[in-house]
Amino acid sequence: MKRILFSLAFSMIAILTWAQYPQVSIYDLQYVDPSDLANCNDSSSYYGDTVVIVGKVVTPGNVTELASSSTAGGYRPFVYLVDTTNNSSPGAFKGLQIMGVVNSSPFNDLDNLNAGDVVKMAVVVDRYYGETQCYPINTNTGSIANGDAMEYVALNQAAPTSVQVSLGDINNSNNVNQLSTGEQWEGSFVELTNVTVVGVYYNTAQDRVNFDVIDNNGNMINIYDKFLAQRLSNWQTVNAQSPQSTGSFNPPTSGLVYTSLKGVLGQYASDCNSGEYQLMPFDDSHYTIGVTPPSITSVTRTPSYPTSSETADILAVISDYDGTVTSATLYYSSTPNTSGSYTPVTMTLVSGSTDEFEASIPAFPDGTTVGYYIEATDNDNNTSVNPVTGFTSYTVRDNGPTIVDIQTVFDPANDDASPYVNMEVTVTGVVTASAQDYDLGYVYIQDTSATEYAGIPLYNGTDLWQLKRGDVIEVTGTVNENYGMTRLSVSNYDVLDYCAHVEPVYFDPSDATLYTDEAIEKYEGMLVGLVNPTAGTPIYIDDADAGYGTFTLASSMSASNSTYSTVGRSDNNVFSSLWVSLLADDYYYDNSGQIEVDTVMTQNGMMMDTLIGVMYYSYSQYNVFPRNNDDVIGLADANGNAITLDTTDLSLCEPADTTSVKEILNGVDYNMYPNPAKDQVTLEFNGLSNKMLTVEFFDVAGRSLYTTQVNNQVNNISTTSFENGVYIVRLKDASGNVLSTNRLIINK
Incomplete structure (x- = not known):
């Protein structure tokens, strides 16, 4: 009798524990009021709550490939679900990501889910960089009523289908998320049509690739490799249930047109003005290639950074998948941001080659920034350009490149x-x-x-x-x-x-x-x-x-x-x-x-x-x-x-030696102390030799706050009128030449 009573009591506790978690639909969990979206708030109204949901699996668990050093085993399981209303048909606010990690432990049962399986889950509603992300309450599968995180409702059902959406509703031409029209598709299985590849990006190990595409209006989205479908052959799979040991994706080249791209829509956002939605294909069939203009790859420049007495020889591999290349032209300009300033040069086929074309850019004066791009046309009159947007550039340097030359980009929104x-x-x-x-x-x-x-x-x-x-x-x-x-x-x-x-x-x-x-x-x-x-x-x-x-x-x-x-x-x-x-x-x-x-x-x-x-x-x-x-x-x-x-x-x-420092300061070495300072800062000079110097204090916005002249070895300057913060102290000689710039912290 005691055992029966104990079992009954335990069951009642489990039921009461489960009962405290409300069951909500994925739609209700994901829905955000239009007024909130207009005010840059796309957070779920259930954020931070623990709820029970029912959904049909969209992404098979065995195709996820998310390595993680913070998760035991080095891998994060996850799946995307769709709301089961209307036979799990796609629709606004019906998609949701389940991230299978609980206190750094993976919920590996997610890896065994198939597209079409229907599951019930008890989850904590969270978000990661703008995307709603739900975490199971534990790593147990069985019965929600018994306190487990997941139970099976139906297996081997028809896989969910995609919904076609407009890229302009998701991101704009700067690849910035459009919350008012795009948030409804977060986590959903969507399809984009007639988009062109404009940039392809590899990681250092050359085992991962992401690429950007634009529609006919220039709206842009990144195609992200969260799944096996887009991992390269060098990638060693981390999902123990993966159907392959390595990736096998054949990456596109700039200019390639996809008549259709499918995948789940993720979000990576910091705010309304800089975040983005990303498309993540999860099956080989999600990439449908359309028009194939000439491919322009392996573009090289010799020398890499020309001097003012050197020409720049440009070499490129140009081929056509379904025809022949009929023309290739190099365009260059010494004022690359000026429209109409580019000079065309016909590229010629390298002797003995079937696909290598070359042309030269003449020498320019030291310090000139030169921009160039290549245009190729095939026998079907399809044309491609490399790079697809903007231009490649170099700065003529007689003394070699600088960090600024390496880092400067002219259109960071499209290519950084x-x-x-x-x-x-x-x-x-x-x-x-x-x-x-x-x-x-x-x-x-x-x-x-x-x-x-x-x-x-x-x-x-x-x-x-x-x-x-x-x-x-x-x-x-x-x-x-x-x-x-x-x-x-x-x-x-x-x-x-x-x-x-x-x-x-x-x-x-x-x-x-x-x-x-x-x-x-x-x-x-x-x-x-x-x-x-x-x-x-x-x-x-x-x-x-x-x-x-x-x-x-x-x-x-x-x-x-x-x-x-x-x-x-x-x-x-x-x-x-x-x-x-x-x-x-x-x-x-x-x-x-x-x-x-x-x-x-x-x-x-x-x-x-x-x-x-x-x-x-x-x-x-x-x-x-x-x-x-x-x-x-x-x-x-x-x-x-x-x-x-x-x-x-x-x-x-x-x-x-200290001489080298003095040389930097034109023969004057000085020490500023204390730093941080309170009500007074001391400037002590060595080698001043009765020279009159100007000391100027600026705030971090560049506003001049106080200027004084000094010619003593030790100079005490009051800072009682300065608020707590960071200031710039600039030292100038009698001719106005800047000798030194230093940071001063006021902390009273």
């Missing part, structure tokens, strides 16, 4: 790849982040002569860990792209005999213009600072946990735009610092590298004067990576109470 990709270059830069203790853990360098397109990360080099912040180095390496981030694979570097300081470029984290046409691309790889444009006003953490270790900052809690920042993730996908105390998710305390300092969990409303860091880009997201706690300036809680972070002990550049 370096014009020097896959080329070996030698450049000079100052180390802004190092692999030393109390630093980012990765090396970045910057050209101090420029304030845009001036930074780049280094990797693969032997002994890069020895570099210190402030080192000036000459480095040789090969330029490559890793999911949109331009990097330099180092083969050799030399440390020069002097040190230099790099001042961050400051901007408003809510500046919408930076996200228009991807203008923020100009800061990729650079040392930047996020500040409020109103002097004396802080910036705010407006989303304390934006997913996967990120948080966002804005100039106000109601701002429409914000900028991402990541701390505590140091793995194969994200390369942020382990020496910063701010942490968005305590999971990352020791699961993606070990945090080396005491942590402070981010909270909405936290404020700070400035956040400094290097600008990183990956997976369609710009992200500021602070290097250590010194980069978090004036941190306070939502009530304005100051928060003290662990101190740092960073090893900086030490010059081989």
Whole structure:
């Protein structure tokens, strides 16, 4: 009798436990009111709730290929479901992603689901970069009533079908999500028709590829490789139930037309002005090729960076899948942004070749930026262009290329790849982040002569860990792209005999213009600072946990735009610092590298004067990576109470001799202390020799606040009128020449 009573009691508890989770339809879970979408709010009304849903499986579990260093086994199972109403027919707000991870443990039963299976699931409603993402309550399959996360309702049913949508309803021509018309299709199985490939992007390992397509109106979307269908032959599958051991996708070339592209629609968004929807095909049949114009590939330039006395020889492989190439033309211009300025040159077939065409660009003066593109036509009068939009460029340099040459792009919204990709270059830069203790853990360098397109990360080099912040180095390496981030694979570097300081470029984290046409691309790889444009006003953490270790900052809690920042993730996908105390998710305390300092969990409303860091880009997201706690300036809680972070002990550049530093400052060496300062800062000079110097203080917006002249060895300057924050101190000689620029922190 006791056993019977105990079993009955246990069953009642299970039923009551299940009963506390309401059952809702996928439609109700996903529906967002039009007024909310118009106000840039696409979050589910059930966000944060635990609910029970019923859905038909759209994507077979055995074709997912999402590697993850934060999940046990290195793989994340997931499926997409469709609402079962109206025989599971496709429709608005009827698609949903189930991410099969529970506290870093994979829910591997999802891998055994087939398209058409109907399941009931108890899930927690969450979101990741704008997309609704539901997590099972546990990793058990059986009965929802008994507390399991999933139960089978019906197996081996007809697979769901797709719905045709307009690309213009999803993204615009800048690849920016259109929430008002696109959000209804998030998570759904959709079809696009008559789209043209305009860019193809490989990762460094050459086992993954994504590509962009546009419709006839120029609207753009990225075709993302979340499933086996789009993994390349070098890819080793991570899904234990995969039907293949490697990928087998044959990537397209720019200009190829798909009469049909199908897949589930995902979202990767930071806000209304910079996020995007992405299409993710999950079966080979989802790619239907249409018109095949000539293929223009393997375009090379010799020499890679011509001097003013050299011509540039352009070679390309041009072929036609279903016919012959009838003409090929190279167009070039020394004013590439000027329409109608291009000169045509007929490309000729290389002797002994069947598909290699060549032509030359004449020499131009040093410093000239030259743009060029290739146009080819086949026997059916189909024409293709490489690149599909814009042009390829190089800058004529008698002394070799600069970091700015490598990073400058003219149309980042359509193509942010370096014009020097896959080329070996030698450049000079100052180390802004190092692999030393109390630093980012990765090396970045910057050209101090420029304030845009001036930074780049280094990797693969032997002994890069020895570099210190402030080192000036000459480095040789090969330029490559890793999911949109331009990097330099180092083969050799030399440390020069002097040190230099790099001042961050400051901007408003809510500046919408930076996200228009991807203008923020100009800061990729650079040392930047996020500040409020109103002097004396802080910036705010407006989303304390934006997913996967990120948080966002804005100039106000109601701002429409914000900028991402990541701390505590140091793995194969994200390369942020382990020496910063701010942490968005305590999971990352020791699961993606070990945090080396005491942590402070981010909270909405936290404020700070400035956040400094290097600008990183990956997976369609710009992200500021602070290097250590010194980069978090004036941190306070939502009530304005100051928060003290662990101190740092960073090893900086030490010059081989002080003479080289004095030479940089035209014979004047000086020390500014204390820094941070309160009511007074001291400027101490050596070698001044009765010279009259001008000292000028600016705020981070560039406004001059105070100017004084000094000619003493020791000069005390009052800062009592300065608010807490970051200021720029500039030293000039009597002729107005800038001798030095340094950052001063006021913290009273």
